[in-house]
Amino acid sequence: MANDPSKRSDGDTGLAVKKKPKLEKARRYQVIFHNDDYTTKWFVVDVLERFFHMSEASAHAFMMLVHTHGHGVAGVYSKDIAETKAAEVHEYAREYGMPLHLTVEPEDERPDKQ
Numbered sequence: 001m002a003n004d005p006s007k008r009s010d011g012d013t014g015l016a017v018k019k020k021p022k023l024e025k026a027r028r029y030q031v032i033f034h035n036d037d038y039t040t041k042w043f044v045v046d047v048l049e050r051f052f053h054m055s056e057a058s059a060h061a062f063m064m065l066v067h068t069h070g071h072g073v074a075g076v077y078s079k080d081i082a083e084t085k086a087a088e089v090h091e092y093a094r095e096y097g098m099p100l101h102l103t104v105e106p107e108d109e110r111p112d113k114q
Contacts, residue, residue: 035070035071
């Protein structure tokens, strides 16, 4: 058989090979707390324990870091989870009349920016 692909001299079998798409690592997002002069410290600690599952000691230390440095990363999550946590915290803060402000930002993958 002259048209038999298995007998071709160029090594091409005539089969199309589909390459698998390269999967990219899912981008992660930081939930950032911002300091303000009105939200009480006890409320921030409560939020960190309730929504970010921190111990009281960890929550207090993080709250002081935010108070001293102006902001701090409470956690890093997928985009959906980070946005949901921020929305839940903002709603909870509104219920208690607190102006607590969080932002969700893409995680910077450069180690010198940590």
